[in-house]
Amino acid sequence: MADSHGHTVKSFDEDIGQLRAIISQMGGLCEVQIAAAVDALVSRNIEAAEQIVRDDARIDALEMEAEALAVRIIALRAPLADDLREIIAALKMANVLERIGDYAKNIAKRAYAVSQAQPIGPVVIVPEMARAVVGMIRDVLDAYVDRDAALAATVCERDRWVDDFYNSLFRSLLTFMMENPHYITPSTHLLFVAKNLERIGDHATSIAEMVHYAVTGERMAERTKGDDSALFARSIYAIPNTDAPPLKGSPPKGYPAKAPPEEDD
Amino acid sequence: MNTNNAPPPVGSNQPPKMTARGVNVFYGAKQAIKNVSLDVRADEVTAFIGPSGCGKSTFLRCFNRMNDTVDSARVEGEIKLDETDIYAASMDVVQLRARVGMVFQKPNPFPKSIYENIAYGPRIHGLAANKTDMDGIVEGSLRRAGLWEEVKDRLGESGTAMSGGQQQRLCIARAIAVDPEVILMDEPCSALDPIATARIEELIDDLRGKYAIIIVTHNMQQAARVSQKTAFFHLGTMVEYGDTSTIFTNPSEGRTKDYITGRYG
Numbered sequence: 001m002a003d004s005h006g007h008t009v010k011s012f013d014e015d016i017g018q019l020r021a022i023i024s025q026m027g028g029l030c031e032v033q034i035a036a037a038v039d040a041l042v043s044r045n046i047e048a049a050e051q052i053v054r055d056d057a058r059i060d061a062l063e064m065e066a067e068a069l070a071v072r073i074i075a076l077r078a079p080l081a082d083d084l085r086e087i088i089a090a091l092k093m094a095n096v097l098e099r100i101g102d103y104a105k106n107i108a109k110r111a112y113a114v115s116q117a118q119p120i121g122p123v124v125i126v127p128e129m130a131r132a133v134v135g136m137i138r139d140v141l142d143a144y145v146d147r148d149a150a151l152a153a154t155v156c157e158r159d160r161w162v163d164d165f166y167n168s169l170f171r172s173l174l175t176f177m178m179e180n181p182h183y184i185t186p187s188t189h190l191l192f193v194a195k196n197l198e199r200i201g202d203h204a205t206s207i208a209e210m211v212h213y214a215v216t217g218e219r220m221a222e223r224t225k226g227d228d229s230a231l232f233a234r235s236i237y238a239i240p241n242t243d244a245p246p247l248k249g250s251p252p253k254g255y256p257a258k259a260p261p262e263e264d265d
Numbered sequence: 266m267n268t269n270n271a272p273p274p275v276g277s278n279q280p281p282k283m284t285a286r287g288v289n290v291f292y293g294a295k296q297a298i299k300n301v302s303l304d305v306r307a308d309e310v311t312a313f314i315g316p317s318g319c320g321k322s323t324f325l326r327c328f329n330r331m332n333d334t335v336d337s338a339r340v341e342g343e344i345k346l347d348e349t350d351i352y353a354a355s356m357d358v359v360q361l362r363a364r365v366g367m368v369f370q371k372p373n374p375f376p377k378s379i380y381e382n383i384a385y386g387p388r389i390h391g392l393a394a395n396k397t398d399m400d401g402i403v404e405g406s407l408r409r410a411g412l413w414e415e416v417k418d419r420l421g422e423s424g425t426a427m428s429g430g431q432q433q434r435l436c437i438a439r440a441i442a443v444d445p446e447v448i449l450m451d452e453p454c455s456a457l458d459p460i461a462t463a464r465i466e467e468l469i470d471d472l473r474g475k476y477a478i479i480i481v482t483h484n485m486q487q488a489a490r491v492s493q494k495t496a497f498f499h500l501g502t503m504v505e506y507g508d509t510s511t512i513f514t515n516p517s518e519g520r521t522k523d524y525i526t527g528r529y530g
Contacts, residue, residue, distance in 0.1 A: 007527045078486050080513050080525045217515030 015073050016083070019090050020145060022066045026097040027141035029059050031134045033104035034200065038130040041111040041193060042123055049111035052104065059101035066094035082217070089214035093144070096203045096210075100137070103196040103203075110189045117186035122172040126193060128254030129165040132158070133197050135252065136204040140211060149215040154249075155208040156220065161251050162201035168256035169194040282307040282477040283328060283365075283447060288342035290323050290332065297323045299501040300342075305447070310469060310478040312492035312509065314485065316529060319498040321481050325449050328479065329365035330358050346447070363390055366440035370452040372432030374424030374439070379416050382424040382435055383407065386443040402442055410438035411468050430461020437468060441476070448472065450480040454487065466491050485525050489513045497521045 006013040033052055040049040070091040073079060079087050114123075136155050143151035173187040173194075212220045281304035290298035298320045305311050305328075313321040323332065330351060332338040344351050351361055363386065374382050383403045384393075393399040403420070407413040412434045416427070424435050433453060440448055450469075454462040469478060469491045482488050488495055488509065495512040497505045497520070505518040516522045523529055 005523075005528055008529060009527060012527065077527075080485055080489070081516055081522045083526045084514060 012077050019069050023090050026062045030100045031137050034134050037104045037107040038127050044115035049108040052108035056101050056105040063094045063098040085214040089210040093207050100200050100203050103200050107193050107196050114189050120186050125169050129197050132162050132252040133200045140204050140208045144211045147215045149212045152208040152211040156205045159201045159205040166194050166198040284345045286343040291339045293337040301503045305477050307477045308474050309493040310473050311494045312488035313481045313496050314488050315498035320501040321498045325481050329362050363443045365447040366445035367449045368436050368453045371456050372436050374432050374435050378421050379424050380420040382439050383442045406438040406442040410434045430457050447477040
């Protein structure tokens with residue numbers, strides 16, 4: 001925290017520093033796991049996928065470590081004000097990051113099933129979507145470490161891009177399945193993968209809200225949900241989020257700016 | 266008294282029980298309280314916090330003119346109980362201290378029986394017409410202080426023979442025996458063990474609503490637990506005043522934050 005001076009009790013500062021380090025490490029592992037899982041899925045690398053499943057235990061162990069340390073700090077230091085907000089945020093972040101790790105593991109588990117089925121075109125969107133999600137996690141952890149509420153707010157906004165990726169993939173995959181029943185198995189798996197990534201984006205958003213509160217003491221304004229796949233029946237080719245205001249900055253590579261891509265093979 | 270330069274009062278939604286306007290306190294040439302204005306509501310517990318020597322106890326003692334007993338002390342500004350100026354020449358200080366009772370850091374029971382400790386105040390103020398009345402006042406006061414069940418069979422024993430926590434509750438019972446409107450507490454738990462402290466805190470909670478309570482405490486968690494309003498003092502000025510829940514989770518002043526989080530100096 002950007003304070004001019006630390007606590008009178010130095011070991012309190014050390015405890016907080018250690019908690020921050022654990023959370024950052026969890027975030028870093030989550031980024032690696034998501035990218036690697038999607039890579040294993042696309043490249044049909046079963047060995048890599050199995051390694052990712054095993055590596056999830058490291059994130060789980062760190063969560064336990066973060067939780068034990070946060071509980072210890074609360075018990076010993078009785079933190080208040082920004083300290084209290086930060087410790088509580090860290091406790092919740094550890095839990096959410098563990099969940100994100102589980103989603104990455106789940107994606108890796110699907111790599112085997114996808115590798116056994118016929119390759120389908122829309123899979124190429126998944127790495128782009130994963131990059132957008134990993135970028136959110138990276139930035140939200142930077143916001144946490146740097147106490148940057150403004151950066152946290154931009155992460156929340158960017159979740160809409162991830163939702164748009166998901167909506168686009170959802171439509172493409174549904175079209176595929178309607179065209180050819182052989183595509184149903186790989187499409188369903190990819191749909192779950194996309195949903196996992198979309199959920200990771202939501203979790204990154206909720207971490208951003210925690211960071212914003214920890215830094216400022218103010219709650220971030222409520223965000224509207226961008227996943228409109230539930231409204232799919234109403235309009236199969238609706239352009240995602242047309243009534244939402246445009247976001248600042250350039251969208252990630254592969255972002256479905258217009259109508260969802262038509263498959264030609 | 267001149268209150269033209271008094272800062273606007275804080276904490277005023279309903280008619281306050283006590284008001285302080287532009288209060289300055291001097292010990293000889295040294296100014297201990299600088300231009301403090303504050304309202305104390307009847308149905309709330311107000312906590313004064315701040316580092317040693319910040320003036321919080323000095324300010325507390327202005328509310329029942331305890332500073333009168335300090336030769337070098339001089340109080341400027343205006344303090345009212347309801348609409349009455351308590352520093353007016355016509356104010357009977359003994360009557361004032363019956364209406365604004367006080368509990369000190371170290372329990373100070375009279376070296377008399379438990380019964381006499383309670384009966385003394387009502388007797389000199391003529392609150393009991395006969396022995397039955399007095400018995401009723403003694404029992405009622407001890408009950409409200411949560412002490413009756415522990416001492417009802419030994420009312421003739423000396424008050425100084427009780428445990429520290431019991432002595433402090435006896436002092437609170439003694440304060441409420443004269444049916445005050447305001448109770449001032451100057452670190453009432455700092456000489457008590459955690460269980461006795463918990464009993465006093467429970468008692469404060471029970472008394473809230475019946476008496477306006479102002480408590481000076483060095484224990485941040487205690488202030489957070491028992492009070493609805495908190496005022497933070499530093500170097501004789503009131504730095505911040507507000508809802509206790511806000512002060513301890515999201516204080517607006519940097520000095521408040523540094524103090525409550527243990528970063529002082």
